[in-house]
Amino acid sequence: MEGPQERVLAPSTLFAERDIPLGSMLRDALGLTVIVDNDVRASTLGEYLFGLSKRPASFLNVFAGTGIGSGFIDRGRLLRGASNSACEIGHHSIDWEGLPCGCGARGCLELYAGGLGVARLARELMAGHPDSLLWDLVGRDPARVDARAVAQAAIRGDAASLTVIQTAGTALGAGLANAANLFNPEVLMLGGGLMKLGERFRAAALDTFRARALATARGAARLVDSRLGDDAGLLGASCLWRVGPEGAID
Ligand SMILES: [Zn+2]
Numbered sequence: 001m002e003g004p005q006e007r008v009l010a011p012s013t014l015f016a017e018r019d020i021p022l023g024s025m026l027r028d029a030l031g032l033t034v035i036v037d038n039d040v041r042a043s044t045l046g047e048y049l050f051g052l053s054k055r056p057a058s059f060l061n062v063f064a065g066t067g068i069g070s071g072f073i074d075r076g077r078l079l080r081g082a083s084n085s086a087c088e089i090g091h092h093s094i095d096w097e098g099l100p101c102g103c104g105a106r107g108c109l110e111l112y113a114g115g116l117g118v119a120r121l122a123r124e125l126m127a128g129h130p131d132s133l134l135w136d137l138v139g140r141d142p143a144r145v146d147a148r149a150v151a152q153a154a155i156r157g158d159a160a161s162l163t164v165i166q167t168a169g170t171a172l173g174a175g176l177a178n179a180a181n182l183f184n185p186e187v188l189m190l191g192g193g194l195m196k197l198g199e200r201f202r203a204a205a206l207d208t209f210r211a212r213a214l215a216t217a218r219g220a221a222r223l224v225d226s227r228l229g230d231d232a233g234l235l236g237a238s239c240l241w242r243v244g245p246e247g248a249i250d
Helices: 022-030 039-051 115-128 133-137 147-155 159-183 193-197 199-212 215-220 231-237
Strands: 058-064 068-074 187-191 222-225
Touching: 039 058, 039 068, 039 187, 039 231, 058 159, 058 193, 068 159, 115 133, 115 147, 115 159, 115 193, 133 147, 133 159, 147 159, 147 193, 159 187, 159 193, 159 199, 159 215, 193 199
Parallel strands: 058 187, 187 222
Antiparallel strands: 058 068
16 A cells, blocks of 8 residues: 555655655565554654553553654544644744744744754854853864763763753743643643653643643643663564554554
8 A cells, every 4th residue: 555654755854765665665575564654643652551540531652762753543533634744843933033944934843842953052152151051061162062061061060051941842842732732632741752851841741731731731731751762672573463444553
């Protein structure tokens, strides 16, 4: 079957390659049925089936890594949208006149709250903080700064890094509030490598979420951390066959 479940279409703004018939390539090579899907959607399915102790009526999973993705399950149905691209939370704009994004829009959430956004902001702040620990951690080469270096410097009290974490966490919280207003989840899960920025990042995100989400959405949402970490995507991908054509999860 050739369809949205077979091809990798514009996989993200992070990669140059687009429209790759990955499903048929793997099927031909392996002689097996192959289902191709979005990685965060797969991890959402994994957390829903194996991570949560009880299946919530509505479940929004937000994954903050290099970029930001999400998946949503409502009443046992995985939301796909008209062309299998629903829940691209990383590319909803939190600043309509903001930075240009590779997707063609401006001010997309992941430019401010994703790993690449954290690195960009850190580079900008390093210029005005010649004493920042970041300079030593990256061999005095700003091009090498990443979220890991920011986390390491922040643990040692580096002012520039703490500012980066506070700013990125606040941006993430603004995005979470928007998402909660749209989806009204019962459980809002946060995961992804960027959460390793630590409690200050998490607290900035949650404080902003609570300050900005509609009272009805805020009151209903239980915020939880990822239960399965990197295993969620693998477990979910192994169960994509349990998702029917209308999104119903077996
Ligand atoms: Zn974008």
